[in-house]
Amino acid sequence: MRKLEVSLPEQSYSILIGSGLLAKLPDLLEMHGVQKQDRLFLITDDQVAIHYLEPVRRSLSESGFSINFAVVPHGEQSKSVATYESLIGKLIEAGCNRKSVILALGGGVIGDLAGFVAATYMRGIRFFQLPTTLLAHDSSVGGKVAINHALGKNIMGAFYQPKGVIYDVDTLQTLSMRELQSGFAEVIKHGLIWDRSFVDWLFENKDELLQRNPLYLTEAIERACAVKVAVVSQDETEQGIRAILNYGHTIGHAIEGTTSYTTYTHGEAISIGMVGSAWMSEQLHSSNQGLTEMTGELLTHFGLPTKLHTPLPEDELMNYLRRDKKHTSTGFTFVLSPTCGQVRITEHIPEGLIRQALRRIGAC
Numbered sequence: 001m002r003k004l005e006v007s008l009p010e011q012s013y014s015i016l017i018g019s020g021l022l023a024k025l026p027d028l029l030e031m032h033g034v035q036k037q038d039r040l041f042l043i044t045d046d047q048v049a050i051h052y053l054e055p056v057r058r059s060l061s062e063s064g065f066s067i068n069f070a071v072v073p074h075g076e077q078s079k080s081v082a083t084y085e086s087l088i089g090k091l092i093e094a095g096c097n098r099k100s101v102i103l104a105l106g107g108g109v110i111g112d113l114a115g116f117v118a119a120t121y122m123r124g125i126r127f128f129q130l131p132t133t134l135l136a137h138d139s140s141v142g143g144k145v146a147i148n149h150a151l152g153k154n155i156m157g158a159f160y161q162p163k164g165v166i167y168d169v170d171t172l173q174t175l176s177m178r179e180l181q182s183g184f185a186e187v188i189k190h191g192l193i194w195d196r197s198f199v200d201w202l203f204e205n206k207d208e209l210l211q212r213n214p215l216y217l218t219e220a221i222e223r224a225c226a227v228k229v230a231v232v233s234q235d236e237t238e239q240g241i242r243a244i245l246n247y248g249h250t251i252g253h254a255i256e257g258t259t260s261y262t263t264y265t266h267g268e269a270i271s272i273g274m275v276g277s278a279w280m281s282e283q284l285h286s287s288n289q290g291l292t293e294m295t296g297e298l299l300t301h302f303g304l305p306t307k308l309h310t311p312l313p314e315d316e317l318m319n320y321l322r323r324d325k326k327h328t329s330t331g332f333t334f335v336l337s338p339t340c341g342q343v344r345i346t347e348h349i350p351e352g353l354i355r356q357a358l359r360r361i362g363a364c
Ligand SMILES: NC(=O)c1ccc[n+]([C@@H]2O[C@H](COP(=O)([O-])OP(=O)(O)OC[C@H]3O[C@@H](n4cnc5c(N)ncnc54)[C@H](O)[C@@H]3O)[C@@H](O)[C@H]2O)c1
Pocket: 045, 046, 047, 048, 051, 074, 075, 076, 079, 106, 107, 108, 109, 110, 112, 132, 133, 134, 135, 136, 138, 139, 140, 141, 142, 143, 144, 145, 154, 171, 172, 173, 174, 175, 176, 179, 266
């Protein structure tokens, strides 16, 4: 088992990563100060429940914990006000109080939803992230929790840190190949923005990783989380440097928006976005020649797209880019890479360069 510490001004917690951790959950919760008399409320989705709900529920009850649970439909639509309200009702009915503890068992959807329930129920109760997707190495760390509104994704949310992250890598064995590959996009992002040696390691170990060797998955998650922890520890509420975690996301979000979140997974969209950002980086930083090719090669190894399958209108993508949080009256801001393994928030990017990058990734 590997352990990373997240040290924040108000609160610190640990991220435990390894095989067989769900089986040890009762002991791990007690180690984190949860007592048998504290009611547990587990939130998961219907696909995760098939594999993991019963073993987790049974081992916690057999260890003397009182546990209630709720299963929501899988998918982004569960990050809704309606699901949130229904979960709050279930917590009240189960008699949850300020000492109760929420367990978020699932991917980023469950982590964001259950985390938001925890952040707001009785003004905030303890919760643990129990990630079951590779992408959730990103979403379970850093304390951003949220639900969606019909007019905006993640529009109701909070910065609310878990009491711990307990990451059983064995759960990744049942994840679909597409979801696994999608998670690698964020793993690769963490290397590209912060840690060149991690990028090299990903190249070297791609076969073991795609074959889901638990030792290699543990190491990849540990190294990727370490980057996220380093960034978040410096800027918990995104006043500055935390924005570098959005590398590839500006274009990625535009692709997701233009296709109404139906065509590409988040990882696939940011994979294409990172190719666009790499290309712009090369144009602005002669020191970083070859970045686009190298980025494309690594993403391709992990089965990720480097171009749009079907061209999307450049103007529509530009409209989304204008709505990006980082876009101000003085122009476009992108996270770009002056050298591999480092990025910088770069302002005043000319529109012409962005349009060229969009054409490069297949816009028309
Ligand atoms: N809070 C943050 O900082 C942050 C960061 C990145 C993404 N996110 C959010 O994360 C969400 C995406 O997360 P995701 O990609 O994990 O998606 P997800 O939670 O929807 O999981 C993907 C699919 O895999 C299934 N699944 C999950 N674990 C499984 C397992 N072990 N075996 C079999 N099937 C399994 C789920 O049922 C679902 O159908 C988005 O809502 C995004 O906004 C949040």
